[in-house]
Amino acid sequence: MGVRSKTLVTVLLVGAVIGVMSFSATNENLFKGQLMGDKDEESTDTAVEDTPTLLPDLTIGLSLTEPETPEGDLVANIEISNTGEGALVSGQEFVYEIEINGEQVLSNSDSYSALEKGDSFSFSYPIPQSIYQYAAKGEVSAKVDTGNVIKEANESNNAANASYDYLIER
Numbered sequence: 001m002g003v004r005s006k007t008l009v010t011v012l013l014v015g016a017v018i019g020v021m022s023f024s025a026t027n028e029n030l031f032k033g034q035l036m037g038d039k040d041e042e043s044t045d046t047a048v049e050d051t052p053t054l055l056p057d058l059t060i061g062l063s064l065t066e067p068e069t070p071e072g073d074l075v076a077n078i079e080i081s082n083t084g085e086g087a088l089v090s091g092q093e094f095v096y097e098i099e100i101n102g103e104q105v106l107s108n109s110d111s112y113s114a115l116e117k118g119d120s121f122s123f124s125y126p127i128p129q130s131i132y133q134y135a136a137k138g139e140v141s142a143k144v145d146t147g148n149v150i151k152e153a154n155e156s157n158n159a160a161n162a163s164y165d166y167l168i169e170r
Helices: 003-026 034-050
Strands: 058-065 074-082 094-100 103-110 120-127 137-144 159-165
Touching: 058 137, 058 159, 074 094, 074 137, 094 120, 103 120
Parallel strands: none
Antiparallel strands: 058 074, 074 120, 094 103, 094 137, 137 159
């Protein structure tokens, strides 16, 4: 091989090496983590799986107080509880509702209550007979988290029903 040929081969090899080095220097993520990336992802996934997320579990209790006179109002006694291991933090909005014989009589949203594990709040809500004209026999239902916006440990226990039957005819 002549001097010119050797010089040309040397220039091409040096140019190729410099080109590869400059390409890899400008592309910092090139070839990085291919071997370790899969291993790191596995360890990250394992760590997430090993850390359980503690979720709240909203439940609703319902009992009725029937009126003593034909003109009296039925009263729904409600208790909303967190029976889950996690807390419902303030700012998480949820809705609760009461219906009598399929007709809604109360819908309210709450985002200021914080319910730690085991916490609850209760209230009584009179259902005016003069407004809703309900029969002397029927059913009241109560629901919590009606929009299913709270991620809960158990999503199937958010409703309660109670039947009523007046001995007093209206």
